[in-house]
Amino acid sequence: MGGCFPCFGSSNNKETGGGGGGGAVGAVKELNRKDSAKDGSIAQSHHVNRVSSDKSKSRNGSDPKKEPAIPKEPTAHIAAQTFTFRELAAATKNFRPECLLGEGGFGRVYKGRLESTGQVVAVKQLDRNGLQGNREFLVEVLMLSLLHHSNLVNLIGYCADGDQRLLVYEFMPLGSLEDHLHDLPPDKEPLDWNTRMKIAAGAAKGLEYLHDKANPPVIYRDLKSSNILLDEGFHPKLSDFGLAKLGPVGDKTHVSTRVMGTYGYCAPEYAMTGQLTLKSDVYSFGVVFLELITGRKAIDNTRPPGEHNLVAWLLRGL
Numbered sequence: 001m002g003g004c005f006p007c008f009g010s011s012n013n014k015e016t017g018g019g020g021g022g023g024a025v026g027a028v029k030e031l032n033r034k035d036s037a038k039d040g041s042i043a044q045s046h047h048v049n050r051v052s053s054d055k056s057k058s059r060n061g062s063d064p065k066k067e068p069a070i071p072k073e074p075t076a077h078i079a080a081q082t083f084t085f086r087e088l089a090a091a092t093k094n095f096r097p098e099c100l101l102g103e104g105g106f107g108r109v110y111k112g113r114l115e116s117t118g119q120v121v122a123v124k125q126l127d128r129n130g131l132q133g134n135r136e137f138l139v140e141v142l143m144l145s146l147l148h149h150s151n152l153v154n155l156i157g158y159c160a161d162g163d164q165r166l167l168v169y170e171f172m173p174l175g176s177l178e179d180h181l182h183d184l185p186p187d188k189e190p191l192d193w194n195t196r197m198k199i200a201a202g203a204a205k206g207l208e209y210l211h212d213k214a215n216p217p218v219i220y221r222d223l224k225s226s227n228i229l230l231d232e233g234f235h236p237k238l239s240d241f242g243l244a245k246l247g248p249v250g251d252k253t254h255v256s257t258r259v260m261g262t263y264g265y266c267a268p269e270y271a272m273t274g275q276l277t278l279k280s281d282v283y284s285f286g287v288v289f290l291e292l293i294t295g296r297k298a299i300d301n302t303r304p305p306g307e308h309n310l311v312a313w314l315l316r317g318l
């Protein structure tokens with residue numbers, strides 16, 4: 001039931017389950033390896049999804065001596081809690097519209113209460129999205145079972161009943177950063193400067209953990225304001241690891257993959273070459289930071305010509 005999965009090594013054991021053996025890193029590698037052009041047929045409308053070749057194959061691993069074997073069944077070793085569809089339907093009052101928290105490319109997110117424990121949770125229900133959706137589901141479950149940090153959202157469990165795919169997260173009471181930055185209703189106060197800086201610092205710590213403390217390092221690939229969720233006191237946590245990749249190791253500086261991410265946040269050199277590096281995330285972090293300090297959206301087609309893309313607009317002003 002619901003524990004962490006102690007496979008990723010880390011230089012900060014307080015934030016992880018520590019080192020140890022097991023097959024989940026191998027499972028993530030296997031899923032990452034399959035993340036190649038031939039599977040890239042489903043694009044989420046607001047995601048970049050340009051096909052490029054995956055030249056790295058499985059070479060993006062860690063020290064071979066430490067490499068766990070790739071399990072035949074990627075989900076075989078997951079320790080996150082499993083739920084039946086019936087339990088999650090009960091938790092969300094049958095996915096009642098009043099419980100809807102939001103909707104993204106993956107599906108709808110509902111607020112719920114687990115009958116067994118009374119815990120308030122967020123339940124994300126995957127749209128029928130074929131192979132790609134299922135892969136993102138598996139990567140999300142594996143990554144969040146392996147990664148543990150106070151600036152990453154906590155996965156409580158999942159449901160893979162029949163063709164239903166649902167993810168159960170800790171509920172983040174203040175919603176996403178995007179909800180507090182853009183299109184505010186008249187009764188909502190804009191974030192003050194200190195809170196903005198606190199959110200930026202927390203998101204940076206989450207990213208630092210993925211890049212510098214997780215072993216092998218993880219490239220998040222989907223950093224944007226809607227994926228920074230806010231706990232009490234505006235404590236930020238990164239969410240949505242379905243696109244995450246294990247980063248390059250040894251002498252390698254990049255992994256080659258098809259281009260996935262979100263317009264406006266995706267690093268241009270990655271969009272052009274398909275070569276993904278840790279710096280691709282740093283670029284996306286920079287875009288979020290610009291949103292925080294300007295209050296503008298990364299992409300805003302309601303603005304005058306020349307101001308649609310936040311980064312391009314700011315660069316012109318330099």
Ligand SMILES: Nc1ncnc2c1ncn2[C@@H]1O[C@H](COP(=O)(O)OP(=O)(O)OP(=O)(O)O)[C@@H](O)[C@H]1O
Nearest residue numbers: 101102103104105106109122169170171172176226
């Ligand atoms: N754990 C959570 N607690 C509270 N609200 C959440 C939680 N997870 C998601 N949400 C809400 O649901 C909305 C939709 O989230 P989701 O991750 O599905 O889509 P997105 O991030 O907007 O887009 P994308 O699919 O491109 O990542 C979020 O913007 C947020 O408001």
Ligand SMILES: [Mg+2]
Nearest residue numbers: 104226227240
């Ligand atoms: Mg999201």
